[in-house]
Amino acid sequence: MRRELKEGKNAQGEKIETCKHYKVFMTANPNSCTSHLKRHVDKCPHRPNLVEIGELGTDDCEDFVYNMNELLKEIVLYIIKGAYSFADVEEKGFRQMISRANPNFVPFSRSTAKRELLSMYVEDRDKVKDMILKVPSRFV
Numbered sequence: 545m546r547r548e549l550k551e552g553k554n555a556q557g558e559k560i561e562t563c564k565h566y567k568v569f570m571t572a573n574p575n576s577c578t579s580h581l582k583r584h585v586d587k588c589p590h591r592p593n594l595v596e597i598g599e600l601g602t603d604d605c606e607d608f609v610y611n612m613n614e615l616l617k618e619i620v621l622y623i624i625k626g627a628y629s630f631a632d633v634e635e636k637g638f639r640q641m642i643s644r645a646n647p648n649f650v651p652f653s654r655s656t657a658k659r660e661l662l663s664m665y666v667e668d669r670d671k672v673k674d675m676i677l678k679v680p681s682r683f684v
Contacts, residue, residue, distance in 0.1 A: 610648045620660050630654035 549561040619642075623630060631654050632638050642649045 610646060612648075612650055615642075615646070615649070616652065616656070616660050617664065620657055620664065623657065624661065630657045633657050 554560050639651050
């Protein structure tokens with residue numbers, strides 16, 4: 545619920561919560577119940593459909609900068625963690641879904657995804673090597 549509501553104070557100095565979707569102010573007195581806040585979040589008419597409470601991300605997306613390389617890494621991690629096929633990134637439905645989420649998305653091939661995975665592996669392997677070399681004790 546915290547991500548749906550923003551804490552603040554009104555002109556009288558009373559604690560209030562503001563709905564991020566509906567821009568409605570509600571009292572949030574610590575001495576009273578907060579069930580009205582939860583009820584509003586559950587039934588907010590301007591809240592995006594099918595979004596669970598807390599799934600909307602950080603407080604403000606105004607500072608968001610699109611980074612295709614970061615998105616590529618996240619998609620590769622998604623493929624690995626879910627044991628999905630690299631070919632999924634070439635599926636029409638996958639590309640449509642990602643393009644809908646971010647119109648700046650540039651589709652890539654399964655070979656690009658594999659290449660990114662290998663690059664991530666090499667980067668992590670080198671980090672582990674450096675950590676081992678910095679350990680003061682010996683390995684026998």
